[in-house]
Amino acid sequence: METAVLYVVENGVATITMNRPKSLNSMNDGLINGLHEALDKAVADAEVRCIVLTGNGKAFCAGGDLSYLNNLTGTAEKKAFIAKVGDVAKRITTIEKPVIAWVNGVTAGAGVNLMLACDLIYANTKARFGESFAKVGLIPDCGGLYFLPKAIGVHRAKELMFTGDLIDAATALQIGMLNDVCEEETLKDTVYAMANRLANSAPLAIGLTKKYLNNTALTLDEVLAIEETTQPLLMGTDDCKEGIAAFYEKRNPVFTGK
Missing domain, CATH: 1.10.12 (Lyase 2-enoyl-coa Hydratase; Chain  A, domain 2)
Known part of the structure; x- marks a missing residue:
């Protein structure tokens, strides 16, 4: 059985890895429950001073798993899942430990908004970002209507959300979505240099x-x-x-x- 979320602690840094690479780490019940469980561990562990959130494979997170979402029956079941997704983003913002997003590839839909909930965001040059909700007739969720305009301004946020267009890492950095963009081979070192620095801070x-x-x-x-x-x-x-x-x-x- 697939372990949807991996959790490792080293040198005061907890690494939470979304682990559904075949579906580009898209969100289903297992992945969201796994994120909540991993965050519980990180909060409870006094040795953890910083959290790194990333995805296994070619993507950070491609947003909601459309096949899973399509099989949800009834408004109550859909509402419960969307609320649980939103709670992950809210928890990231309220945990009094810094959370760094290590963005290793494609990031779309709720994955973009999960990323934006983090305190610092580092991506590789191959990363792409898309608020793709409108293309499937949905509004942004996982806190996107709050996080994106806060990061880049209302008018740019409207453009990305209305069109659902993908933007590259250089554009995302320029408009304020990211802290830095690194070459693929140096991204991990950059992320953990900052994570270790924060883990050793006050x-x-x-x-x-x-x-x-x-x-x-x-x-x-x-x-x-x-x-x-x-x-x-x-x-x-x-x-x-x-x-x-x-x-x-x-x-x-x-x-x-x-």
Whole structure:
């Protein structure tokens, strides 16, 4: 039986791999349940400081498995599956550990939006991206109506979503969908260099920074109030004291998350 999602931890980095390569890692119930289970493990493991999300084979994720979706019967069953898909994206944004998308190839539909839910996104030069929903008579899901305009602006988002056209990695980088594009042979090293860097950084500070950056409803006054209450608490942590000591001693800090 196929293991739809693989999970490995090394050096404080959890790697979650979508593992349905024959279907370009398209989303069915097994894959979505597997993602939830893997995220549960990463959240529960205090040793995990960073998460890498990727796909096995030629694709990151080709979106919904159309044959699976076509066999869903009744509105309630369809609604439950779409809600579960959306919950994966929401969890990625609310986990107080950084999540890096390692995009190794084709990414379409809900796969694009799953990618956009991540904190940092690195792709290879062969990657292609398409908000392909309109081509099959659907609206974007997996949070796409929220994530894409936030990343690239409303008008560009409308163009990609209305047409469903594929764009290449260079275009995706130019319009703000990606952090970087690498050659295929260097992409993994680039991803894990950043993952290891984040895994060795201050987890409390990164977690809270992610939490507040992802709350786009905050006003300036609310942000300033958060800073006034949160910063003094962080100043009293062991991590802050260690960071300051390391700065003066001209060495790398060793953060403990306390």
